[in-house]
Amino acid sequence: MNTALADLRQIVTRWRVWFLMGNQDIELRYRRSFLGPFWISIAMAAFVGSISLLYSGILHQPFDQYISYFGAGVLAWMLIAQLITEGCQSVLENENNLRAVPIPLPVLAARVVYRNLIIFAHNLLVIAIVLAIFGRLSLLSSPLALLGLLLICVLGIALSLLLGPVSARFRDLPQLAVTLVQILYFLTPIFWAPTEKQVRSPVIELNPLYHLVQTVRGPLLGQPPSLAQWAGVTALVFAVLALSLVSLAWSRRRLFLWL
Amino acid sequence: MASVDLRAVDFSYPVFAVTGRSLKVSLASRIRAPGAGVVHVHAIRNLSLQLRDGERLGLIGRNGSGKSTLLRILAGLAHPQRGMISVEGRVVPLIEKGLGINPELSGEANIELPLRLLGATDAEIVAARPWVEQFTGLKDFLKLPVRTYSEGMKARLAFALSTAIHGDILILDEWLSAGDIDFTERAEQHLTGMLDRARILVLATHSLELIRRTCTKVAWLSQGELVRLGPPEEVLAAYDASAHSVPRAAE
Incomplete structure (x- = not known):
């Protein structure tokens, strides 16, 4: 367990490694498009705009209300979803390097989180503008979204530590995760808003991703989560982190066998 | 001061068949036949080794004798299932x-x-x-x-x-x-x-000439075991002799 904690500290001491890798990831993904990483923002604007046009009509909701709700929600969702699916790749995408030099897994987890934070920032830019245009951006409670973001990042580290090694051992886990995340996208209130009564149904109440999304979406829209909701999400995130450290203590010695 | 100490190290690794790589298949077969789709290879057996400042170790042996695995253990990549390791100094693998x-x-x-x-x-x-x-x-x-x-x-x-x-x-x-x-x-x-x-060099190679030129100590590995450890001329002579005495068909 001490070795796992020592590995975790390497996020701080070897920050240059994940920082460099994350920057390279972004550069390589978007260098061929002439807008560079701002292509992420354009894609987000097009996606949110078109879905909102369609669904505000289908669901008979005012466009400005729908696009604000959907935009803020999908902003958080995309980050969480990517952290799950890319968390599965945290070891596999470094397979060649890990055969040659020892790299602590938390450093590789930090790479996944960092690169997705950069993407999040580009998406946030668009959503903030959309919310501002429709007068729905709450300046008072928005800073609280940073707390939600922090919790999601801690969860992202934990998920990479858990899923990365297991995905190296069982190569079909990443596909499984992608399928699961797709299903969760429809089960979690992102592009549909539940009524007061529906929120209390177990399908939503017991869906941790709903509460996690709320920690970012709620503050942005001026409806910050209740104290109980914050406490619940924080407890959940740190429980997963604790679990991931136990898993790391176990997997760090075996990882090489699975590459 | 740099040093390397290995005591009674054992290392084996699993080789997975394609089905052993699948979570779905593994979960299903766990119920029927545990351990299916996995074969274990015993790569290093009961190996002890000490290196001190100034020593340059050459590793020789046929393909699959455990040279690369030993390098990876020293590099801190492979963690042995048994035995003790202590490596002091900055390792550049x-x-x-x-x-x-x-x-x-x-x-x-x-x-x-x-x-x-x-x-x-x-x-x-x-x-x-x-x-x-x-x-x-x-x-x-x-x-x-x-x-x-x-x-x-x-x-x-x-x-x-x-x-x-x-x-x-x-x-x-x-x-x-x-x-x-x-x-x-x-x-x-x-x-x-x-x-x-x-301060310390560990070199795995097939070139005996290179070993003669560079190393102060030679370890001869065969099937994961240390056959001989000692000064280059002595170990290389024994290695040469064995290579010539073994019939070609055994390769």
Whole structure:
């Protein structure tokens, strides 16, 4: 367990490694498009705009209300979803390097989180503008979204530590995760808003991703989560982190066998 | 002071059949026949070894005798199931060529990450940049993506990056090749200088000539076991003798 904690500290001491890798990831993904990483923002604007046009009509909701709700929600969702699916790749995408030099897994987890934070920032830019245009951006409670973001990042580290090694051992886990995340996208209130009564149904109440999304979406829209909701999400995130450290203590010695 | 201590080390690794790689299949077969789709290979058996400052160990043995596995144990990559290991000093493992080099990025952009992965400090990076540029002689090519390089140019860059930082304990899988002929001499010189600075060298190779030239100690491995450990002339003589006495068919 001490070795796992020592590995975790390497996020701080070897920050240059994940920082460099994350920057390279972004550069390589978007260098061929002439807008560079701002292509992420354009894609987000097009996606949110078109879905909102369609669904505000289908669901008979005012466009400005729908696009604000959907935009803020999908902003958080995309980050969480990517952290799950890319968390599965945290070891596999470094397979060649890990055969040659020892790299602590938390450093590789930090790479996944960092690169997705950069993407999040580009998406946030668009959503903030959309919310501002429709007068729905709450300046008072928005800073609280940073707390939600922090919790999601801690969860992202934990998920990479858990899923990365297991995905190296069982190569079909990443596909499984992608399928699961797709299903969760429809089960979690992102592009549909539940009524007061529906929120209390177990399908939503017991869906941790709903509460996690709320920690970012709620503050942005001026409806910050209740104290109980914050406490619940924080407890959940740190429980997963604790679990991931136990898993790391176990997997760090075996990882090489699975590459 | 650098030192390496291995006591009674045992290491085996699983080789997975395709079905052993699948979570779905594994969960299903766990119920029927546990351990299906996995074969274990015993790569290192009960191996003990001590190295002190100034020692240069050569590893010899046939393919699959455990040389590479032993290097990976010393590099801290493979964790043995049994036995004790203690390694003191900074280990620089030069096991895979082209570590951390991304062919899509320019030569220049490919300097920092490989060195960081090997554990370079900020000061070493600063010192290595101009050195790599000058040593490889790649000039304007450093601004171009590595995928546009010729094999020789790639080898030069990889060589320079592998030898840009110094370690107490150097782990080498085969001699570092240096690319084009006109570059070889400079590279050999540099490599020799680097080895002189390292306190401990562990080198796995098939070239007995190289071992004779470089090493102060030789370990002969066969099927994961240490057959003999001692001064080069003694072990190499015994190795030669056995290689000639074994009928070809046994290979």
